[in-house]
Amino acid sequence: MPVARSLRNIGHRVVNAVWRAGFAARFFAMTLLYSGTSFRRFHLVVREMFSSGVMSLIIILVSGMFVGMVLGLQGYETLKRYGSESALGTLVALSLVRELGPVLAALLFASRAGSAMTAEIGLMKATEQISAMEMMAVNPIARVVAPRFWAGVISMPLLSAMFSAMGVFGGYVVGVVLIGVDEGSFWSQMQSAVDFQHDVLNGVIKSFVFGVAVTVIALFEGYDAPPTAEGVSGATTRTVVQSSLAILILDFILTAFMFRGD
Amino acid sequence: MERTTLDLWVGAFVVAGIGALVVLAMKVGNLSTYNVSESYQLQAYFDNIGGLKSQASIKSAGVLVGRVTEVRLDTDSYKARVTMNIDKRYQFPKDTFANILTSGLLGEQYIGLMPGGDTETLKNGEIIKKTQSAMVLEDLIGKFIYSKAEGSNEGSK
Structure with a gap:
C-alpha cells in the first residue's frame, strides 16, 4: 500500500509542523513572560550582547563598507547615462537605509549569531545542562533563553544602523573621493531625499522586527533540537535557512505597509 | 575583572x-x-496635482518651508485637496499663490509658494485660494499640436 503510506507520511508531516508551530508560539510567549529576570539581572543580557552583537561588528562593518562601495560604483555607472550623477548620494542612502541595511545586517546576524545561539542551546540540551537547571529549580527559559532574546533584539537595530552608516561612507569614498562626484550635491541631494521618519525610522522598525524573528527562530530551533550531534547540526542549518526566509518574507510585508507610496 | x-x-x-x-x-x-513639531497646517485646492505625493516638499523662493501631509479628492468640488504642514517660523500673507512645480525636467514635484502683498497672514487651518495646477506634459503637447494645427489652417485660408 504505497499510496496509503505516502498519504500517512504527508499527514504526519503536516501534524508535526502544526505541533511545532504551536510549541514555537508557546515558547515565544514564555520567553516574553519570563524576561523579567533578564532586566533585573541585566549583566546576563550584556554578556549575550557581547557574544552576539559585539562579535558581529567586524563582519557587519566590513560588509556595509563594501556594499556601499559597490552601490556607489554601480549607481554611478547607471546614473551617468542619464546625466544625473549628483543623485548618487540619494540612491546610495535610500537603498541602504530602507532596504539593504536592515535586510543584509539581519541576514549576516542570522548566520553569524543566530546559528551560534542554536548550537549553544542545542548542546546545552544535549549535555543535559537544561535538565540540570530544571532540577535546581532554575527556569531555563528565564536564565538561558530570555537574555539571549533581548540581547539579539537590542543588538539588531544598532547593527543595522552601523551597517547603513558604514555603507553611506563607502558610497561616499567611491563616489566622491575616487570618482569625483561633487561633494556638495552628494550630501545635499541625499539630505533632501531621505526623510527621518519615513526612511530612517522605518528602517529601524524593520530591523527590530527582523531581530525578534531571527532570535526567536534561533532560540526555538536550539531548544527543540534532538539531543544528538546530528540533531544539533540539523537545527543549526534550519535556523539559517528559516531565518533568512523569514527576513525576506517579512521585509516584503513590512515594505508593502511602509512604502505604499500614497 | x-x-x-x-x-x-x-x-x-x-x-x-x-x-x-x-x-x-x-x-x-x-x-x-526641518523640525516637524513646530508647524501649522494650510490647505489648498488644485484642479490637477499631477504627480504630487504626500511628503513632497513645500518651498518658497527655493527654501524648504514645509511638507505635504495629505492629498485627497474633495468629492464636493472634484478638486484635489492638499494639506500642508508649514514651519511656524514662516508666515505667509493671505494672497499667497501656490504652484505645483517640478524640480528639473523629470524631477520630483513640489509646491512653490509665492507670497503676495497682503498684510494679514494665513492662520492654522486656512485655505490658500490662489492655486495653479501641475503642468501635465500630455496637456502641453496636446495644446501645442492644437495651436499648430490652427495656425496652419489660418495660413492656408
Whole structure:
C-alpha cells in the first residue's frame, strides 16, 4: 500500500509542523513572560550582547563598507547615462537605509549569531545542562533563553544602523573621493531625499522586527533540537535557512505597509 | 575583572550603534534642517496635482518651508485637496499663490509658494485660494499640436 503510506507520511508531516508551530508560539510567549529576570539581572543580557552583537561588528562593518562601495560604483555607472550623477548620494542612502541595511545586517546576524545561539542551546540540551537547571529549580527559559532574546533584539537595530552608516561612507569614498562626484550635491541631494521618519525610522522598525524573528527562530530551533550531534547540526542549518526566509518574507510585508507610496 | 572589560565592549557597541543612528538622522536624513513639531497646517485646492505625493516638499523662493501631509479628492468640488504642514517660523500673507512645480525636467514635484502683498497672514487651518495646477506634459503637447494645427489652417485660408 504505497499510496496509503505516502498519504500517512504527508499527514504526519503536516501534524508535526502544526505541533511545532504551536510549541514555537508557546515558547515565544514564555520567553516574553519570563524576561523579567533578564532586566533585573541585566549583566546576563550584556554578556549575550557581547557574544552576539559585539562579535558581529567586524563582519557587519566590513560588509556595509563594501556594499556601499559597490552601490556607489554601480549607481554611478547607471546614473551617468542619464546625466544625473549628483543623485548618487540619494540612491546610495535610500537603498541602504530602507532596504539593504536592515535586510543584509539581519541576514549576516542570522548566520553569524543566530546559528551560534542554536548550537549553544542545542548542546546545552544535549549535555543535559537544561535538565540540570530544571532540577535546581532554575527556569531555563528565564536564565538561558530570555537574555539571549533581548540581547539579539537590542543588538539588531544598532547593527543595522552601523551597517547603513558604514555603507553611506563607502558610497561616499567611491563616489566622491575616487570618482569625483561633487561633494556638495552628494550630501545635499541625499539630505533632501531621505526623510527621518519615513526612511530612517522605518528602517529601524524593520530591523527590530527582523531581530525578534531571527532570535526567536534561533532560540526555538536550539531548544527543540534532538539531543544528538546530528540533531544539533540539523537545527543549526534550519535556523539559517528559516531565518533568512523569514527576513525576506517579512521585509516584503513590512515594505508593502511602509512604502505604499500614497 | 572579566565583566568590566566586557561591559566596556558592550557599552562601546551601544554607543557606536546610537552614534550611527544619529549620523543617519543628521547627516543622511534631514532632521537637522526641518523640525516637524513646530508647524501649522494650510490647505489648498488644485484642479490637477499631477504627480504630487504626500511628503513632497513645500518651498518658497527655493527654501524648504514645509511638507505635504495629505492629498485627497474633495468629492464636493472634484478638486484635489492638499494639506500642508508649514514651519511656524514662516508666515505667509493671505494672497499667497501656490504652484505645483517640478524640480528639473523629470524631477520630483513640489509646491512653490509665492507670497503676495497682503498684510494679514494665513492662520492654522486656512485655505490658500490662489492655486495653479501641475503642468501635465500630455496637456502641453496636446495644446501645442492644437495651436499648430490652427495656425496652419489660418495660413492656408
